[in-house]
Amino acid sequence: MTYQPATRPTPIPTPRTIETPTATHLVLIPSYNPGAKVFDTVRAARHQWMPVWVVVDGSTDGTADGLRALAACDPGLRVIVLPQNRGKGAAVLYGIELAAKQGFTHVLTMDSDGQHPAELIPDFMAASAARPDAMILGMPVFDASAPALRVRGRKVSNWWANLETLWMGIGDSLFGFRVYPIASLIKVMRGQRWMRRFDFDPEAVVRMGWLGVRPVNLPAPVKYFRADEGGVSHFNYARDNLLLTWMHTRLFFGFLVRLPVLVMQRFRSSRR
Template sequence: MNKICFLIPYYNHPAKISKLCKILKQYNLPIILVDDGSSDNFNFETLDIEVLKHDKNKGKGAALKTGFNYAIKNDYTHAFQIDADMQHDLSKIDEFLEIYKNNKDIVICGYGKYDQAAPKARVYGRKITNFWAFINTFGGHFKDLMIGMRIYPLNEEVFKKTKSNRMEFDIEVLINYFKFDYKFAWVEVMINYESISHFKMLRDNILISKMHARCFFSLPKFLFKRLKNALV
């Protein structure tokens, strides 16, 4: 029996979270929010949803891992990640869920539709990340690795292999799903860059670079696994 929930990693987005939850409740699916050590003193009881809390800020990736582990322990088979900053076009939720109904074994990901307001550094940064993911998977094709609007088939082994705990988690987890032979579906999503983002240009780009380096140096192991499977 398949069971899906919304999963929101949250860190200091008090102006958006009530509106976001109101929209998500229209879909009659459970909502799990992980508060990653916020300092905004928001009263989550007003949301009437499941709330998990970190006592200090550990990073977006750590918040998602907490949510995934909780979902698995509570018999969910899938999690629909929705970022709390509301940067992504929520009208696309229906399209995600329609794909999910007929494809339970694939990862369903948003990819960015960029307008003139999109910061050039973010657009080119995504292209560079896609290039390195192509290298680090021996040819894996990813339309966008950085949009936090996705439906994951929950797999504990994938999450254990994903070492990242901050913004770079979004990238590494998809690389690892690919390495575990999952297929992907892609939904075009408009991005609103006027929303507040906690992406730290210097820190997070350094972490992303380290993550790509880690993936690169693990290529021999990945290649050996591929060759071994091909010979079976």
């Protein structure tokens, strides 16, 4: 379904919006055909943080124009529109490479569909400032809106991600509300051609772990919206589970190659 706003989105109200930009940490929201929920997501993020960047990943639902209208009224919001859909990971990579050129060191990624808790952005950024060498991972706290099949299914990916990092302590491998050190994320993404689509989130934490970036897990509520509530999901059980299976197969063999190094890293950290 194409989102066609009858009027221009209401500008973000300035009295409640954070107006002091940070030079190191930014919020990055990759967005692909999210429907009207994206405007609530962006407003909520801007109430909590500045700057906020949205990377529109080839959306065809009309939301790009509305986001540009919001950005025209708000110097703390930047909208980057990619002409074709490249996948979540590719959109994040495009954004963080631009951010690195502007001197940013850390990025908080969140989804555009309203599922992630914007009110926790300051807490996650503070945790990152206290541990700039770490990745701050959201651990989803599900409510009754969460599909039971997806809640159970993610446990499989979490088990594999922990095995592949020698039980480093990844609380959740799939939840995309997290803070990354930008330089490390660019390094792992540019080092291979994967993690450009739905496989981005779990592969990022595994490869960052291989690089020695430790996880810090913080609880975060997640909300699943029904279609009649404006919820939009691009998850395809068959396609995306096949992608995850292929991803974990690749990562497992990479884990075997790196096992001696991971064992040594674990030994050294236990002696500190």
